[in-house]
Amino acid sequence: MNSLQDALYNWLTIKVVIDKRPDDTAAVETEKMFYDILLDNHHLTNIEVTTDEEMYYVEYDQKGERKKQRFPRELIEVMLKQIQKEPEKYRNFSE
Template identity: 45%
Template sequence: MRFEDALFNWLQIQLVAEGRPDDGAAADTRDFFLQILTEDHHVTDIVIEKTDDSMIHVRYRKEGSSKIQMIPREAGEQLLNDINENPKYN
C-alpha cells in the first residue's frame, strides 16, 4: 500500500475510533493501518497534531525526521460523518 493511502486510511479510522470509543472494529482497523505505517513505511510517533477550519495536521517521524502531512479536513472526517449519518451503525 502506498504511504499516502495508508496515512489517509489511518487518519480516517483514527477519527472514527476517537468518535466512537466503544467501536472495537474501528480500533482494530486503526491498529491495522498503524501496523502498515510502522512496518512497511517505518513511521513512528504518529499523532493528529491539530485541526483547523480546513486542514488536519498529522505529525509523524520517518527516517529520523519529524514530518507533517496536512490533509483536507472534509476528506479526513468523511468516514466518521458517513457512519454517524447511517442509522444502522448507531
C-alpha cells in the first residue's frame, strides 16, 4: 500500500467499525494490520482522530511535521452501516 491517503482511509474505516464492535476479532486484527502500515511504511506517530457532522479528521506527525487529512463521514462509515444493516453476515467467530 503505497499511498498514505489510502492507508489512512483503510485504517480509519475499520477503526470506526471496532469502535462500535470492540469484540469483533477480525476487525481488530485488520485494524492492527492497517495501523502497522501507517507506522512502519509511512512513519506516522501521534495519530489522533476527531470528527464533526460531516468529516473525520486524522492528525499525525510525520518526519517532524504535524499534518492533517480529512475524510467525509459517509465514505468512512460505509462498512459500519453495511454491518449494522445486515449483522447476520458479519458474525464474530471466536478463535
